[in-house]
Amino acid sequence: MSDEIKARFPGEVDEVHPAPFITIPPQPTEKKPGQLTEAQVTQFFQEGYVAVNDFFDTKTELDPCRDAISVMVDQLADKLYDAGKIEDKYEDYGLFQRLTQLEKEHAGSNILLFKSQKMPKAFCDVWSNDRMLNVMEQLLGPDIAGHPVWNLRTKTPKSDAVSIPWHQDSAYFSNESYDHMIVTAWVPFLDAIPGNGCMQVVKNGHRKGKVANHTCCRGPTWYVMLEEEEMEKSLDVDMKKDLETCPIDYGGFLLFHNLTPHRSLENMSNDIRWSCDFRWQSPSEHWGFYGLGEGVPMRSAKDPSMKADFEKFFSFDRKEQWQKRYYRQEDANDPFDTTITGPWIGRWEIVNHNKHTEAFKPFIVTTSRRTTSYIYDIVVYTVSKNHSAYSACTVCDTSSYTTILLLLSHHFLSTYLPELLLPRASMPQTKWRPRWR
Numbered sequence: 492m493s494d495e496i497k498a499r500f501p502g503e504v505d506e507v508h509p510a511p512f513i514t515i516p517p518q519p520t521e522k523k524p525g526q527l528t529e530a531q532v533t534q535f536f537q538e539g540y541v542a543v544n545d546f547f548d549t550k551t552e553l554d555p556c557r558d559a560i561s562v563m564v565d566q567l568a569d570k571l572y573d574a575g576k577i578e579d580k581y582e583d584y585g586l587f588q589r590l591t592q593l594e595k596e597h598a599g600s601n602i603l604l605f606k607s608q609k610m611p612k613a614f615c616d617v618w619s620n621d622r623m624l625n626v627m628e629q630l631l632g633p634d635i636a637g638h639p640v641w642n643l644r645t646k647t648p649k650s651d652a653v654s655i656p657w658h659q660d661s662a663y664f665s666n667e668s669y670d671h672m673i674v675t676a677w678v679p680f681l682d683a684i685p686g687n688g689c690m691q692v693v694k695n696g697h698r699k700g701k702v703a704n705h706t707c708c709r710g711p712t713w714y715v716m717l718e719e720e721e722m723e724k725s726l727d728v729d730m731k732k733d734l735e736t737c738p739i740d741y742g743g744f745l746l747f748h749n750l751t752p753h754r755s756l757e758n759m760s761n762d763i764r765w766s767c768d769f770r771w772q773s774p775s776e777h778w779g780f781y782g783l784g785e786g787v788p789m790r791s792a793k794d795p796s797m798k799a800d801f802e803k804f805f806s807f808d809r810k811e812q813w814q815k816r817y818y819r820q821e822d823a824n825d826p827f828d829t830t831i832t833g834p835w836i837g838r839w840e841i842v843n844h845n846k847h848t849e850a851f852k853p854f855i856v857t858t859s860r861r862t863t864s865y866i867y868d869i870v871v872y873t874v875s876k877n878h879s880a881y882s883a884c885t886v887c888d889t890s891s892y893t894t895i896l897l898l899l900s901h902h903f904l905s906t907y908l909p910e911l912l913l914p915r916a917s918m919p920q921t922k923w924r925p926r927w928r
């Protein structure tokens with residue numbers, strides 16, 4: 492028998508948890524507005540996705556989101572103009588063109604808007620929409636919370652920065668997200684079609700209950716990637732049969748979850764494909780969000796009068812925490828910096844280095860029970876910076892670092908641990924020095 496030890500990254504696991512993803516929970520006995528049909532609920536659990544059409548009243552529920560996006564674009568134009576980054580604010584352009592014009596004059600404008608997100612009230616209203624929560628009740632049970640990860644997608648035409656490859660959402664979350672469902676409603680603010688970058692899913696990709704091995708990062712971006720070959724091998728899907736393209740008209744949404752492999756197509760149109768992905772889960776489950784704040788409870792079986800407390804939810808500055816923990820400070824303080832980095836970068840093999848992977852600064856939590864895995868993140872990250880020494884990962888045995896943890900203080904760990912490990916792992920000389928020193 493071979494003694495070969497396989498190098499593993501923190502995101503890689505053998506564990507599988509199919510039950511929560513394929514088992515329909517007890518359905519509400521009461522008929523409620525907006526509820527999915529039995530066939531839709533069945534499809535969601537069997538195939539890992541379902542398209543829901545004609546759900547929103549576009550005039551009263553989605554047009555306010557469009558208006559809120561226009562305000563955000565306007566604010567961005569002002570900011571760029573005031574800083575002398577652009578010479579024209581392109582005020583005559585509408586919602587589906589203006590950001591493209593800003594992007595032409597100041598490359599990265601679409602990333603700045605993506606990065607600067609503050610959730611406007613119109614979006615909160617969609618997120619906590621009563622009919623939407625009736626849908627979530629069918630998928631998650633009677634206790635529902637909004638998950639803290641949401642994204643306004645600024646998919647400008649033919650832009651590499653917003654070209655999102657195959658992935659499962661759990662690849663971005665911590666391992667504690669692997670065993671329970673986090674539902675996404677992907678809501679487009681126009682008719683999303685293949686030509687303007689609608690979503691694709693790989694149906695049945697959730698049925699094994701597994702997070703497949705991802706790599707990082709696609710081209711010049713911060714996105715993790717899931718190779719089709721890897722999906723076929725570890726998720727038992729057949730890309731020829733299981734790939735589904737999901738056009739969604741304005742007023743509808745696409746439902747999928749954290750184990751559904753998905754991506755969006757290129758936007759080959761002349762319009763910006765605006766969309767927002769909202770998430771929900773049971774409040775009793777782990778958020779999988781690296782301790783960066785909790786979700787917002789929205790519905791409770793015990794307290795039928797519960798309303799989402801957005802004031803409390805937004806009082807915690809996730810962005811500030813995020814930047815403190817994972818960014819080099821010089822990037823975090825520049826309002827026009829288009830670098831995006833985060834904990835997911837330390838979770839997978841970095842096969843393509845770029846400014847986003849370079850900016851990643853691993854974060855250590857000495858007080859949490861997950862500490863050992865954070866240390867492991869750093870070791871793997873450190874070693875993977877030098878590909879010729881990649882096999883040195885095999886010496887990184889998580890349990891042996893538990894002892895170090897007990898003996899060393901947080902300061903000592905974050906300052907000296909990588910240096911101590913490098914010679915031990917017989918790393919060849921490298922010019923790279925840890926960023927967090």
Ligand SMILES: O=C(O)CCC(=O)C(=O)O
Pocket residue numbers: 644646655660675677753754755766768
């Ligand atoms: O909107 C997109 O282009 C991709 C969305 C996505 O990957 C997600 O919602 O997880």
